[in-house]
Amino acid sequence: MKSFKVVELKLEHENNFIILELIDGIIINNEKPDDPWLIEISTSPDFKDILKELVGSELDLLVTITRHSNEPARFRGVFNELNEIDNALSLIFNGRIIVQSPNYAEDLLSHLIDEGYEQEKLLNEFKAMMESKAEIKTSDD
Template sequence: MKSFKVVELKLEHENNFIILDLIDGIIINNEKPDDPWLIEISTSPDFKDILKELVGAELDLLVTITRHSNEPARFKGIFNEMNEIDNALSLIFNGRIIVQSPHYAQDLLTHLLDEGYEQEQLLNEFKAMMESKAEIKTSDD
């Protein structure tokens, strides 16, 4: 079993990312075949109303571990639990890290060019998708 400190967590909601005000967090690799990763974070109650609607749902997260300069990992899993503790919320997720190709940037650029993006529009879409680590959708999908 391995664990890492979570330094930033972004939760995808309605095609945008909610950046949670992280108080503390940990991600643990349980080294189990099904849902091998567990994330537990504490956050401010700012998004409590939105979060309570998402308990039990499958979500996409961007998780940055150890230090803010690290690239975030894409995580897909179930939002299992939300508990109030003092003036904070404890959130628990189970799921898996989505491993992307080491050639993701090149594949993404090729995809966007094939889709007809040019100049400023190409740059803006490329930046947005690189930040979100979005899956590259093809016409075959």
């Protein structure tokens, strides 16, 4: 079992990301084939109403571990629990890291060019998708 400190967590909701104000967090690799990763964070209660509605849902997260300068990993899992503790919320997720191709940037750029993006629109879409680590959707999907 391996664990890492979570330094930033972004939760995908309605095609946008909610950046949670992180108080503390940990991600643990349980080294199990089913749902190998567990994430537990404590956060401010700012998004409590939205978060309560999402308990039990499968969600995509961007998780940055150890240092803010690290690239975030895309995580897909189930939001299992929300608990109120003092003036904070404890959130628990189980799931897996989405491993992207080492050629993700090149594949994404090629995809966007094929989709007809050019110049400034190409640059803007590329930056947005690189930041979100979005899956590259093809017409075959």
